Amino acid sequence: xxxxxxxxxxxxxxxxxxxxxxxxxxxxxxxxxxxxxxxxxxxxxxxxxxxxxxxxxxxxxxxxxxxxxxxxxxxxxxxxxxxxxxxxxxxxxxxxxxxxxxxxxxxxxxxxxxx
Amino acid sequence: xxxxxxxxxxxxxxxxxxxxxxxxxxxxxxxxxxxxxxxxxxxxxxxxxxxxxxxxxxxxxxxxxxxxxxxxxxxxxxxxxxxxxxxxxxxxxxxxxxxxxxxxxxxxxxx
Numbered sequence: 001x002x003x004x005x006x007x008x009x010x011x012x013x014x015x016x017x018x019x020x021x022x023x024x025x026x027x028x029x030x031x032x033x034x035x036x037x038x039x040x041x042x043x044x045x046x047x048x049x050x051x052x053x054x055x056x057x058x059x060x061x062x063x064x065x066x067x068x069x070x071x072x073x074x075x076x077x078x079x080x081x082x083x084x085x086x087x088x089x090x091x092x093x094x095x096x097x098x099x100x101x102x103x104x105x106x107x108x109x110x111x112x113x114x115x
Numbered sequence: 116x117x118x119x120x121x122x123x124x125x126x127x128x129x130x131x132x133x134x135x136x137x138x139x140x141x142x143x144x145x146x147x148x149x150x151x152x153x154x155x156x157x158x159x160x161x162x163x164x165x166x167x168x169x170x171x172x173x174x175x176x177x178x179x180x181x182x183x184x185x186x187x188x189x190x191x192x193x194x195x196x197x198x199x200x201x202x203x204x205x206x207x208x209x210x211x212x213x214x215x216x217x218x219x220x221x222x223x224x225x226x
Binding site: 041058101102106 | 117145147155156158164202204212214217218
């Protein structure tokens, strides 16, 4: 049982390049989330999804786009990378029948550096 | 608006106790607690869903005061393995299905 898998684990980009981070979960969870964590800081929510085909903005959505075409996958895109987007990105998923009554399961993170 | 965690950092000797607080300005459905070790992903500790609810897991327990919109995490007889950063995540009643995390409390347990 893999849980939540993020690819890639590390990436270095140049300013202006684009890339997509992939998150896959095998727990049949409805809810999926993308966070960023800057050094010494907490987790900030970028975008989230409450089901296949749905997405919503979190606290810091600017400069990012997401898609959830399949229930098990949640993609995070950077259209034109900026140095301010250097961070560690975590994906998480959770089940639940109403509200968040089950834990969020986190992937191992993607360490992204933008030069 | 982020929940406010206090203290920001604490250093303990092995066997000592600690309390970490999490306070929100908005009404809450739930409070989640996670621990993160350096270079790793956050790991779930517990969820508190009801006002006044208390939960315990080994020597780590937590309470949730719904009226005060506050939660506290209690670490008793701390062990070296308790070291890490503790985050509370709050699910607000006016914005459900997502967690807003506090800035974290760094805990260091020394022998």
